[in-house]
Amino acid sequence: MSEQKKAVALISGGLDSMLAAKIVQEQGVHVEGINFYTGFCVEGHTHAIRRKDRDKQKRNNALRVAEQLGIKLHIADVVEPYKAVLLNPRHGYGANMNPCLDCKIFMVSRARKWIETHDFDFIITGEVVGQRPMSQRRDTMPLVSRQSGADDLLLRPLCARNLPPTLPERQGWVDRNRLYDISGRSRKRQMALVEEFGITDYAQPAGGCCFLTDASYSAKLRDLWASRGSREYELDDIILLKVGRHLRPRPHFKIIVAREEGETRFLEGYRHRFSHIRTLSHAGPLTLLDGDGITDDDLHLAARIAARYSQGRDADTVEVSVTRQESGTSKLEVTPLPPGEIDPGWTV
Numbered sequence: 001m002s003e004q005k006k007a008v009a010l011i012s013g014g015l016d017s018m019l020a021a022k023i024v025q026e027q028g029v030h031v032e033g034i035n036f037y038t039g040f041c042v043e044g045h046t047h048a049i050r051r052k053d054r055d056k057q058k059r060n061n062a063l064r065v066a067e068q069l070g071i072k073l074h075i076a077d078v079v080e081p082y083k084a085v086l087l088n089p090r091h092g093y094g095a096n097m098n099p100c101l102d103c104k105i106f107m108v109s110r111a112r113k114w115i116e117t118h119d120f121d122f123i124i125t126g127e128v129v130g131q132r133p134m135s136q137r138r139d140t141m142p143l144v145s146r147q148s149g150a151d152d153l154l155l156r157p158l159c160a161r162n163l164p165p166t167l168p169e170r171q172g173w174v175d176r177n178r179l180y181d182i183s184g185r186s187r188k189r190q191m192a193l194v195e196e197f198g199i200t201d202y203a204q205p206a207g208g209c210c211f212l213t214d215a216s217y218s219a220k221l222r223d224l225w226a227s228r229g230s231r232e233y234e235l236d237d238i239i240l241l242k243v244g245r246h247l248r249p250r251p252h253f254k255i256i257v258a259r260e261e262g263e264t265r266f267l268e269g270y271r272h273r274f275s276h277i278r279t280l281s282h283a284g285p286l287t288l289l290d291g292d293g294i295t296d297d298d299l300h301l302a303a304r305i306a307a308r309y310s311q312g313r314d315a316d317t318v319e320v321s322v323t324r325q326e327s328g329t330s331k332l333e334v335t336p337l338p339p340g341e342i343d344p345g346w347t348v
């Protein structure tokens, strides 16, 4: 009896990667999944924090796929090595700060190394020719195979029959006739496969897989770099960009105002790192101040903005506590900033 072949599938948590893994699994190959955590992953983050989303299911879609398929999932933390991809993408960015082509090459090359060390035979992705403008085009897909070093160990079961046969097909590890020739952005054939495989639980194919495709998130990231004068970041920086309203009333500081209760609780965890403001006389959000050389005038302005977003927005004055990193907590009585004085240009 021939030895069972082993493949690792890149699992994003979306439907395509799930189907790709399933197709190969159905052919008797031992499949395990790998999911890369870059720090920018959408994966339930805002739903997990916001009170208004309290009833939405909070789950890790990659783990859910693994559970559905009955495969082992390896979650790889690539926050550090991913920085080089984001900061200097050889193939540039997409519509926002998303370096999709370099990102795909990076992930497949990590998977390539992974199969070597784990003694697996090939790699599976859920890519479909013509589905994404940057990384899934007829001309860029061979580039991903080549520049990742995976070459023909990279099998894309959903569109394999549109592409030259890979090693797993040529060697008969998988039957090419039982692979697919899906192309384009339509989801019709994927939905037919969902039916065929009797899959009932999968993530709706909406939204990107990471915040880098989001215009407002990308603007916040650019602002962070511009304010620091350097394109650097730590995990906490990029997590905080996902939370709250970010306003930069002066070039040297910005404020992060929680938009609701869940965000306030989340930001509490970052309080020790930032000067911050709480409203005392009225219920209101926690406000963090991020910047250097913050003056008393800046604090006063930030307190008036915080008061504006509190229940005391129409009151004559709101009492707030201001905690400065360097000099402790004091109380202030401030007039909420009138809406007309909140410059739309402050919104990051």
Ligand code: SF4
Pocket (backbone or CB within 6 Å): 098, 099, 100, 101, 103, 104, 135, 208, 209, 210, 211, 212, 213
């Ligand atoms: S959307 Fe994000 S995770 Fe997905 S390929 Fe593009 S950069 Fe990578």
